[in-house]
Amino acid sequence: MSNATSSRKAEVTLPGDDQILITRDFDAPKHLVWKAFTTPELVARWWSGHRGRTTSAEIDLRVGGKWRYVMEVGTGPAAGAEIAFHGEYREVVPNERLVSTEVFEQIPDDYAVNTMTLSEVDGVTRMEVLVQHNSKEARDGHINSGMEGGMQEAMDLLEEIAISLA
Amino acid sequence: MARAATTTDAFNAIAEPRRREILDALASGERPVGDLVDLLGVAQPQISKHLRVLREVGAVEVRSDGRRRLYSVNGEALKPIFDWVSEYERTWTERFQRLDDVLEELKSNEREEGQDDEQRDE
Numbered sequence: 001m002s003n004a005t006s007s008r009k010a011e012v013t014l015p016g017d018d019q020i021l022i023t024r025d026f027d028a029p030k031h032l033v034w035k036a037f038t039t040p041e042l043v044a045r046w047w048s049g050h051r052g053r054t055t056s057a058e059i060d061l062r063v064g065g066k067w068r069y070v071m072e073v074g075t076g077p078a079a080g081a082e083i084a085f086h087g088e089y090r091e092v093v094p095n096e097r098l099v100s101t102e103v104f105e106q107i108p109d110d111y112a113v114n115t116m117t118l119s120e121v122d123g124v125t126r127m128e129v130l131v132q133h134n135s136k137e138a139r140d141g142h143i144n145s146g147m148e149g150g151m152q153e154a155m156d157l158l159e160e161i162a163i164s165l166a
Numbered sequence: 167m168a169r170a171a172t173t174t175d176a177f178n179a180i181a182e183p184r185r186r187e188i189l190d191a192l193a194s195g196e197r198p199v200g201d202l203v204d205l206l207g208v209a210q211p212q213i214s215k216h217l218r219v220l221r222e223v224g225a226v227e228v229r230s231d232g233r234r235r236l237y238s239v240n241g242e243a244l245k246p247i248f249d250w251v252s253e254y255e256r257t258w259t260e261r262f263q264r265l266d267d268v269l270e271e272l273k274s275n276e277r278e279e280g281q282d283d284e285q286r287d288e
Binding site: 008009010011012013014020022024026027028032033035036037042045046047048049050 | 181182183251254255257258259260261262264265266267268269270272273276
């Protein structure tokens with residue numbers, strides 16, 4: 001059973017000029033997906049993928065509460081470097097919906113609003129994460145940073161994490 | 167030009183799942199609309215609409231061959247965007263695979279607790 005789930009791909013689409021949508025099904029009831037998504041010591045186990053290590057995951061799970069995740073890059077030219085994200089919760093509906101802001105600390109002037117929703121059918125939970133940027137330019141910045149200078153180093157780190165999958 | 171800002175954006179044009187199917191189908195070589203209708207099982211007006219969007223952002227080109235119009239992919243225009251979507255998808259796929267492992271553990275913990283409860287009930 002876990003073999004079937006581990007081959008599932010996260011589907012990424014760009015539904016609007018200023019949006020990115022990530023969709024994935026999990027072979028677990030939604031209260032457990034919620035628990036894994038909002039419990040600091042559990043987040044620390046999955047959030048960085050394989051190459052990095054989550055050195056800190058702080059979660060104050062209430063409206064107006066703050067969160068902050070820090071990853072230490074494990075290998076490659078940037079090994080040892082830390083990258084961090086933080087934000088604030090805007091809506092907290094346990095097992096259903098979590099709305100939070102997200103700031104990548106390397107570009108602190110920009111932020112996105114992430115809406116995570118869970119829906120369960122026959123024990124399979126669909127997670128949708130809608131990343132809403134405040135403008136098309138900000139979203140394209142998020143996207144273009146993978147191809148151009150500026151944030152290249154940070155995106156290289158993300159790329160390394162992604163590539164380690166293979 | 168108030169029309170459909172979303173469809174004239176290259177990223178949106180290419181990230182739409184049906185349009186990615188069309189691009190996949192054209193990746194092996196140029197084809198007329200009829201081929202795409204057969205391959206994807208989608209009505210011609212829809213295919214034509216998607217092709218128009220893809221042409222507007224330069225992702226697809228068209229040429230006339232006698233009475234036929236043949237569509238092909240402009241690979242150079244697409245590559246950076248495909249690369250980005252693929253990388254982003256891989257990052258999240260990997261994260262979620264680790265999340266799967268955490269969930270398997272939570273599920274088995276819950277099963278054990280359930281058994282403990284049953285034993286206590288007995």
